[in-house]
Amino acid sequence: MAAPLRNGLLRQANTCLRQARPTTIRPLSRDALRRLASTLAVLEQREGKLNMSSLASISAAQKLGGSIHGFVAGANGKTVADEAAKVDGLEKVIYVDNGAYDKGLPENWAPLLVENIKKGGYTHVFAGHSAFGKNLLPRVAALLDVQQISDITEIQGEDTFVRPIYAGNAILTVKSEDNPKIITVRGTAFPAGAAEGGSASVEEGADPKAECPTEWVSEDLAKSDRPDLATAEKVVSGGRGLKSKEEFDRLMPPLADALGAAIGASRAAVDSGFADNSLQVGQTGKNVAPQLYLCAGISGAIQHLAGMKDSKVIAAINKDPDAPIFQVADVGLVGDLFEKVPELTEKLKSS
């Protein structure tokens, strides 16, 4: 039950504010927020290194005002906490030093977070809408009897949030009276946050040492020197039009290298085995919002557009002049990608 979490004073203050402002959709003033909000930002780490893309939950929390505490856990909890303490915007970093949390398994992470959320009396808990955040936060929300808000793209007030639904074909604004508010944040919708400039205090958190019935067996991660797809400034993406894995591998990496871009793919390309699953851009893959999204041989199905239509500039090469991708592309080139992509690669390299 969430009841023990409800801080009487806070509620009172909230009620006063609500009465004073009947138009509740409007955000509260920054001063009021500073008094009210206190956010726990769940940060991700991997082998003792802070995952920079998880810092978006800090920049999201900064829009709320109020104090922001970061949370890390794992075998080198203290080391990661010291690294996180330098992140701009954090007041405190809470860490738990225990290798049992290294693999991010929700069975023991959820009780861990619940205990620390209760201890800290937070009004908001933010994590990235990453594989880790998606897996964990709903379990936490259920244990706290809270309806989570997933993948937010905007904060309109301490209780009002904006998120895409129907593969981004509608934008939903919701108001939550749950306390705490459990939220996952779309990384591309908030600035990444500065890794330097902060001087947070570091404090050890509570460790309930819940048993984990799940055993982590192995992983197989695609290794790449290219920029990370989710956070890259530029993305080149290939679809079914590439025809085969050989052609995908022949045409896309040189283009990506010429631009310093990450490589993405449509579901059709992934399903046909041209590209790895982890490269899929779209409703069920990754969301990207780079400065430049350059795609070849992608028709532009709504599920694909869901994952890339917030890109700053979209460029498309496709031989079908009526492909839906041209309705969203800032620059469209109708032509055979097997000619145009190599030509583009050469010209980019020599310019």
Next chain:
Amino acid sequence: MATKLRILVPVKRVIDYAVKPRVNKAQTGVETNVKHSMNPFDELSIEEAVRLREKEKPVEDILAFSAGPAKSQDILRTAMAMGADRGIHVVEEKQEMEPLGVAKLLKKVVEQEDRNLVILGKQSIDDDANQTGQMLAGLLNWPQATQASQVDIDGDTCTVTREVDGGVETLRAKLPMIITTDLRLNEPRYASLPNIMKAKKKPLEKKTLADFGVDGEKRLKTVKVAEPPARQGGGKVEDVDGMIGKLKELGAL
């Protein structure tokens, strides 16, 4: 003796994936007078349950479940035509339920129907929440394996490969367990006409939220549903030089 699998597969009726949803004039939701189908991720769940039986795992029964308006029955019949043995339909016309409410309802179903494996879709393509399976696992305090692309069951032990950022990871846990399906788990079959006819005779129980002691009250208030900002296609260029020129002009290069 291996435990017999008593599988629950929750399915949801959603706007067909190929339909482009339109926001209604009142900005309270999307137009629903359009083609609906089973949530694509739920088709994968049913398919996986049926394949477990086909792989001669000890499946006692496969129970399909849906909560929603009367028309959700069609989705349950589809699930049964694909191979589910029976269905339970909680008729709820008033409003769409939230993941937390559904998870609470499913917990009751799991208990009443003595389930030991629940296979859900990783998300429904309407609200895109990606929460229900994880919430149910939390409420039951069961292990969870989300975004599964491969499931192997040996006796009481489930080994599941999950799609994660950057690749895959493999987990192992004992039944009872919650699994949510990712697109690459399998290729759902089409229901054949004879199977559609047979499905009409399979048992389908109608229930209410009250039967399970769940109120279905919504926690989140919809303030507004709006169209996303429209993107204007910037027109086409003649050749590669034109493309590079335009990208430079737009500051993308």
